[in-house]
Amino acid sequence: MKNKKDLKTNQKNSRLGGWLPVNHEHLASWLINPKNKVASKKEAITLDQVMQKFQQLIDNNPILRMYITQMISQVPDWHKTYHSDHCRNAYLESVDEMITLINEVLNQAPEFNDTALVGCPINAILDWCMDTPAGGAAFRNNDVNTAFHEILNRWCSFLNSKDSTKVLNDSPSGWMCDSAKEVLHMEDYQYKPDAPHWGFESWNGFFTRKLAKGARPIAEPTNNKVIVSGCDSTVFKISNNVPKYSKFWIKEQPYSLNDMLNNDETTDQFIGGDVYQAFLCAFDYHRWHSPVTGTIKKAYVKRETYYSETLAAGLDIGGPDLSQAYIAHIATRAIIFIEADDPTIGLMCMIPVGMAEISSCIIGDDIKPGKKVNKGDEVGYFQFGGSTHCLVFRPGVIKDFTAKESESFKMGQEIAIAN
DSSP states (O other): OOOHHHHHHHGGGOOGGGSSOSSHHHHHHHHHHHHHHHHHOOSOOOOOHHHHHHHHHHHHOHHHHHHHHHHHHTSOHHHHHHSOGGGTTOSOOOHHHHHHHHHHHTTOOOOOOSSSOOSOHHHHHHTTGGGSHHHHHHTTOHHHHHHHHHHHHHHHHHHTSGGGGGGOSSSTTSTTSHHHHHHHOGGGBOOOTTSGGGGOSSHHHHHTOOBOTTSSOOSSTTOTTEEEOSSSEEEEEEEEEEOSSOOTTSTTOOOOHHHHTTTOTTGGGGTTEEEEEEEOOTTSOOEEEOSSSEEEEEEEEEOOBSSOOOGGGOOOTTTTGGGHHHHHHHBOEEEEEEEESSTTTOEEEEEEEOBTTBOEEEEOTTOOTTOEEOTTOEEEEEETSOOEEEEEEOTTOEEEEOOOTTOEEOTTSEEEEEO
């Protein structure tokens, strides 16, 4: 569990990707608004259907009710008095409040903020509970994950609606303001600069916007030995000589191939190989592209957890940021096998992984077995933003990873060279 002593010293290492504020005081300040709004409603709050169903699940399952009640009570007392007077009650106080707060954000799209962006509002509500022993148990429960799948689909339906474009404006909290434009680099994308909402029909339309022609050149497109970044992303971890099984839930979070690859019959081919993992940032391009030229062998989405993190990672104010290797094994993810044209590379796997509500892994309609893809061709995207992804290679494939940990790459830039 988090402790007060380590809070400030670890803030700079948290909030990878920029989806939640680095300063937890900012997150607490944001949370005060929906808490006050819910508290001020004199009439009975009408819960969305998915939230009614979630509440019934908790009410009717004593084990889940125990876990979820305990995860709220297990948030350390010092956290409740850590913040300034304005933010002193910025924590969950009951299961009912958790239900009503999530209900409150289901019809809201994230607003722009250059210092305290809250792009994952449900993650913000659950943030401290995820890092408790009871939270660890609750967020690995199948029924809880089924409920959150339905909740996130409900939020996604709003983000696909015309109403979600209200945040696409030029106010200080709008995504069309001057500060936002400085980080969005809209010149790289297809949009209509003079149209209302830049011509986008929904928040998801804006956040999954496509590139303008030539915005992401592909490194040596005819050289099949050059492997490129499949996403705009920052390198999280590169591991070599990866085993078939390992204890991915411990502090070091070693990769466990059989678990990552969902017990695939080809797993043994990858034993002793390499795993490259990199995460997408809030203002990055959010579509995935093939890192090699080859043929799609298999492509599907494995639905699993959404808010699980490993307690072994220690202090993680922006959970599950520091649990990225862990969630590559147990989170909802797309699994895309590609047989590269280069015989040395051969079969490789791309695994876009969901993190919290950024978990809508959408594989392209035409990305099916037998589909030929060139290096840099689009294969899918994340809705509501970016997340993390892995590239898995067989042993002896990689001559050199030219990418290094903590370095950032645009889609199409070289990250490795094959033998």
